[in-house]
Amino acid sequence: MNDIRLYAIGEVARRTGLSVSAIRFYSDEGIVAPADVTAAGHRLYDVHAIARLEFVGTLRELDAGLDDIRRLLEGRVTLSDLATAHLSRLDDQARRIRSRRAVLRTIARQHTEAEQVILMHKLAGMSDDERDRLFDDFWNEISEGLEVSPEFLGLMRNGRLVLPDEPATEQLEAWIELANLLQDAGFRREVKEALHETFSSPGAAIMTSTEMVGVFERGGAILVRAQEAQRSGAPADSPLGREIAGLYSAHMGEITEIPDSPEYRAKLAADVLGIEQMYLESLEEAATSTDPYTRYQSLVAIIDGTAREAAEFMPFAWLSSALKAVASLKDS
Incomplete structure (x- = not known):
């Protein structure tokens, strides 16, 4: 750029769309320093600083933090690294929002006690390993004494129960309901009795x-x-x-x-x-x-x-x- 003019902060605000207070804040934080400061304390910016301010404004609109922006401008991270890290945080935030939405929808449909709200929140946030243990405990209990082949039992279990990385609301709601049921002693007993009754008939041994x-x-x-x-x-x-x-x-x-x-x-x-x-x-x-x-x-x-x-x-x-x-x- 050949433009060597310096611009007052009001003109910079007009060019960048940032407020005067925001420009001062970025200067005070060491994010974008003015090119010069007059004896009267007026900050002046050149075209390079204006371009950096526009870039910073865009990053802030994308919810990038000041520390991340500072590291980027200092060359300690690349723009790709910053975008990847920020995208990961947004994905985590989106998962938490979906989880909370599912819990709130379930609460809205039911007369839910405070203890149940706490439980539902925990269920929605379970890790894959925790879901596996809950699923395994359920099947170990209901299949105890069931006279079917291991292969048929595996067919009924249908592998691991995996909640997608980005589940739909209906999937989260179904998981909350199912996890509640899997931990309910009465439900486990009913399922166990139903399976034992179903597979105790004379022809069951052949079919299983x-x-x-x-x-x-x-x-x-x-x-x-x-x-x-x-x-x-x-x-x-x-x-x-x-x-x-x-x-x-x-x-x-x-x-x-x-x-x-x-x-x-x-x-x-x-x-x-x-x-x-x-x-x-x-x-x-x-x-x-x-x-x-x-x-x-x-x-x-x-x-x-x-x-x-x-x-x-x-x-x-x-x-x-x-x-x-x-x-x-x-x-x-």
């Missing part, structure tokens, strides 16, 4: 065996492929659709011991639509169910995002169309 878990997982893998194909926009009657329909037909034929045929594939196409209807009904019932284990599953689905994903990308109708497309083909 290691072999059946393998069957469930293979069928689940085929549905995942159908879901991925539907997401990608692949037509149900495409080569990929026919391949997936063939896999599903072979899988179901293995379970039912029914030979593959056009009639069987047409039947499966209709059956899949029936499964879709039952699934939709189960989602509706789960949302309002008073059954403890059903409510547990519903909350977990909200937390891990599978409830929303299932509602948006259920592959049953697509798979039914694919089965109809290959119904007349014996070998596909």
Whole structure:
């Protein structure tokens, strides 16, 4: 810059949009010093100081602290370092705000006592390790004495319960409710009794065996492929659709011991639509169910995002169309 003029503080304020008091403050704090001070004490700024003041003003609007700005102007940190650190702090602040919003929404919906407010705040702020311990304690208690294979138990647990780094409000609210339930002795007892009653029937040993878990997982893998194909926009009657329909037909034929045929594939196409209807009904019932284990599953689905994903990308109708497309083909 070739401009060597000096500007009075009022002119600097007009150029930068900062107040006169703010400019004086930055000078007193050693952030941006004036180029000169007259005998009468008037501060004068050159174009370089004005540019620095505009930069400082922008950083302050982005909530950067004075110490961070000072270190940046002194060359002790880079602008990228400052932005990264500030972004991390903002992310932490955003998480705390979401957590508080979820707690306040829960309080607003319920007649909440002071002790419960403290508990809900703690639950919302739990670390991943703390959530894991709570989840493990719950499952260790309710599965004690349950005569199912370890593989089936793992299928019911469905891995770790992970709250996303940036959870939606509904996910935080679901976690607060679920964490409260997991620590409730009465809820744990009800779930344990329900599971033991469900898996004490004569046929339960077969349905919960290691072999059946393998069957469930293979069928689940085929549905995942159908879901991925539907997401990608692949037509149900495409080569990929026919391949997936063939896999599903072979899988179901293995379970039912029914030979593959056009009639069987047409039947499966209709059956899949029936499964879709039952699934939709189960989602509706789960949302309002008073059954403890059903409510547990519903909350977990909200937390891990599978409830929303299932509602948006259920592959049953697509798979039914694919089965109809290959119904007349014996070998596909």
